[in-house]
Amino acid sequence: MHGMATLLSYNRNHIDFIDSKYKKETFIHAYTPVIYGINEPNMWQKTNGIPIQCPDFKKQRGKPKKKRNLQSDEVRIGRTSKLRRTYVVVRCEKCGLDGHNRATCDKSVVMSRVGKP
Numbered sequence: 001m002h003g004m005a006t007l008l009s010y011n012r013n014h015i016d017f018i019d020s021k022y023k024k025e026t027f028i029h030a031y032t033p034v035i036y037g038i039n040e041p042n043m044w045q046k047t048n049g050i051p052i053q054c055p056d057f058k059k060q061r062g063k064p065k066k067k068r069n070l071q072s073d074e075v076r077i078g079r080t081s082k083l084r085r086t087y088v089v090v091r092c093e094k095c096g097l098d099g100h101n102r103a104t105c106d107k108s109v110v111m112s113r114v115g116k117p
């Protein structure tokens, strides 16, 4: 504010003291050229040069990661990974039905043990 008052007292225009990079003409000059997008790689012109390959993998600096890669049947639950629980279907030796064992079997029929000594 004090600077503005000084400029007015000397009868000078404040625009003359503004750097050119803040002026509208500079902004328009910078953004006037149009940047066109490029075609997809399959539309690029082929040259006889060596095809460009990905750079070689280099181990990066820093602490190595502690999380291992999950197996295909693993599910990450929260912060830990757990193996999926596989349930075994219990089969009764007495009656041959699924869902219970011979200790909890309520069938009174005693089946013959075929194939076992």
Ligand SMILES: [Zn+2]
Binding pocket: 092, 093, 094, 095, 096, 097, 100, 101, 102, 105, 106, 107
């Ligand atoms: Zn049974």
